[in-house]
Amino acid sequence: MKKISILLxxxxxxxxxKRSINSILKNTYSNFELIIINDGSTDSTPDIINKIYDPxxxxxxxxxxxxxxxxxxxxxxxxxxxxxxxxxxxxMMNNKIEIQLLDFQNNKAVLSGTGGYIINNNSEIKERINVxxxxxxxxxxxxxxxxxxxxxxxxxxxxxxxxxxxxxxxFDAADDYEMYYRISKIGQLSNINLPLLLLRKHEENMSVTxxxxxxxxxxxxxxxxxxxxxxxxxxxxxxxxxxxxxINSLTYSLLNLSNNYINKSKYVFIRLFYKVIRKLTLNxxxxxx
Numbered sequence: 001m002k003k004i005s006i007l008l009x010x011x012x013x014x015x016x017x018k019r020s021i022n023s024i025l026k027n028t029y030s031n032f033e034l035i036i037i038n039d040g041s042t043d044s045t046p047d048i049i050n051k052i053y054d055p056x057x058x059x060x061x062x063x064x065x066x067x068x069x070x071x072x073x074x075x076x077x078x079x080x081x082x083x084x085x086x087x088x089x090x091x092m093m094n095n096k097i098e099i100q101l102l103d104f105q106n107n108k109a110v111l112s113g114t115g116g117y118i119i120n121n122n123s124e125i126k127e128r129i130n131v132x133x134x135x136x137x138x139x140x141x142x143x144x145x146x147x148x149x150x151x152x153x154x155x156x157x158x159x160x161x162x163x164x165x166x167x168x169x170x171f172d173a174a175d176d177y178e179m180y181y182r183i184s185k186i187g188q189l190s191n192i193n194l195p196l197l198l199l200r201k202h203e204e205n206m207s208v209t210x211x212x213x214x215x216x217x218x219x220x221x222x223x224x225x226x227x228x229x230x231x232x233x234x235x236x237x238x239x240x241x242x243x244x245x246x247i248n249s250l251t252y253s254l255l256n257l258s259n260n261y262i263n264k265s266k267y268v269f270i271r272l273f274y275k276v277i278r279k280l281t282l283n284x285x286x287x288x289x
Contacts, residue, residue, distance in 0.1 A: 001029075001031045002031065002082070002101065002105070003031045003032060003080050004031070004032045004080050004082040004084060004097075004101060004155075005032065005033050005035055005078035005079060005080045005082070005083045006024055006032050006034045006083070006084045006086055006097075007035050007037070007071065007074045007075065007078060007083055007084070007085055007086065008020070008021070008024070008034060008035065008036045008074075008086045008087070009036075009037040009039055009067055009070040009071055009087070009088065010036060010038055010039065010041060010049070010088035011038075011039040011040070011041055011045070011064065011067070011070075011088070012041050012042060012043045012045060013041070013088030013089050014041075014043040014044045014045045014048060015089070015121070016088060016089040016090075016200060017045050017048050017049060017089075018048055018052070019091055019123065020086065020087070020088050020089065020090060020091055021034070021036075021052055021057075022052075023091040023093075023094070023198075024086060024092065024097075025052075025056070025057075026094055027092065027094055027095065027096060027097045027098070028094055028095045028097070028098050029095075029097035029098040029101065032056060032084075032097065033057075033058060033078070033079060034054070034056050034057045034058065035058050035060070035074055035077050035078050036049060036057060036058065036059045036060070037060050037062070037070045037073060037074040037077070038059060038061040039062065039064050039065065039067070040061075040062065040064030040065070041064075045088070046061065058077070060073075060074070060077060066169075066172060067172075067175070068167040068169050068171070068172055068175045069167075069169060071085075071166075071175075072166045072167050075158060075161060075162070078158060080158070081157055081158050081159065082104065082155060082156075082157060083155065083156055083157075083158050083161075084097065084101075084155045085151065085152050085153070085154045085155070085156075087152040089200045089202070089204075090152050090198055090199055090200050091119070091123065091198040091200070092197055092198065093195070093196045093198070095196075096114065096196040096197065099114075099192065099194065100112065100153075100155055100192060100196060101155070103190075103192050104155050104190075107188075107190050108187070108188055109135070109187065109188045109189055110156060110157050110160040110183060110186055110187030110188065110189075111149075111154055111157075111160065111180070111187070111189050112154065112155050112156070112189070112190045112191060112192070113149040113150050113151075113153040113154040113155070113190075113192075114150065114153040114191060114192045114193075114195075114196040114197055115128070115129055115130055115131045115150070115191065115192065115194050115196065116128075116129045116150050116153055116195050116196065116197035116198060116199045117129065117195045117197070117199065118199050118200075118201050119198045119200050119201070120200070120201065120202070121200070123198065123200075125198070126201075128195055129147065129150060129195070129199065130147070130193055131147060131148070131193050132148065132191060132193075133190060133191045133193050134190070135184070135188040135189050135190060138180070138189045138190070138191065139189070142177065142180060142181060142222070143222065143226060145218060145222065148177075148180065149176070149189065150197055150199060151176040152197060152199065153196065153197040153199075154176075156183070160183060160187060161179075161183060163186055164182045164183040164185070164186055164232075164233075165182060165233050167179055168182075168233070168234065170217075170234070170236070170239050171217045171220075171221060172213065172217070173214035173217055174214050174216075174217035174218040174220075174221060177217075177218050177221055178217070178221040178234070181221060181225045182232065182233055185232050216243070216246060216247075219246055220239060220242045220243055220246060221234070223242055223245075223246070224238060224239075224242055
């Protein structure tokens with residue numbers, strides 16, 4: 001039975017962290033280490049974690065530096081070649097590790113994800129998330145900015161993500177999107193379209209609190225990788241040059257306008273408005289073509 005690392009970065013997740021950890025510890029596959037990175041939480045998250053005892057858990061606390069830096073820090077703390085991601089406000093099905101690991105070891109991918117369900121604050125299932133399964137379909141979804149992979153569902157080889165350069169701190173709020181492009185230069189991507197992750201949607205999600213930045217950085221990564229298919233990583237000069245072009249476009253004006261509404265709106269309206277803005281961005285403007 002192969003031992004893997006499960007990487008769980010947490011920040012102010014007191015409302016959900018116990019459910020998240022328990023969903024991991026109670027999985028049918030038990031041969032893992034759970035690496036928890038406490039990114040400077042200011043609520044009771046550390047206290048809740050400390051009350052859970054399991055010899056497989058290893059907890060590291062550091063100053064708050066954000067999700068991307070916590071992931072890079074945590075990857076280096078993982079001791080095994082296969083790493084599975086998880087977030088502190090999500091849950092997983094009790095057979096996720098077993099199913100995903102078996103598939104991952106049998107395919108040729110360097111990074112693989114799963115499908116999932118969207119859940120609310122009470123862990124009630126609201127809708128299913130389907131994902132493309134083959135490498136080509138995943139890449140096409142990345143290009144179209146459609147659902148390609150669910151970030152907290154992924155599993156990858158440690159040496160592959162290190163070789164790819166880990167997470168790029170420039171791409172906060174879209175770090176996963178950019179990383180998928182970059183690691184695809186090393187090997188194939190894959191998904192299992194089974195709902196094995198329970199993805200919690202709430203008002204504190206990054207897709208809500210940093211929606212403008214998320215769309216902006218997604219557009220930057222897309223534009224650069226589409227125009228430079230052989231590029232393996234984005235340097236600072238290329239990033240800021242592309243960012244300036246996008247900021248000076250109508251796209252960013254629309255996104256800034258949307259942000260004013262986002263700060264005053266409820267979650268349901270936020271999701272709807274975000275979809276409208278993304279559709280306008282992709283269908284009405286030529287900056288990405």
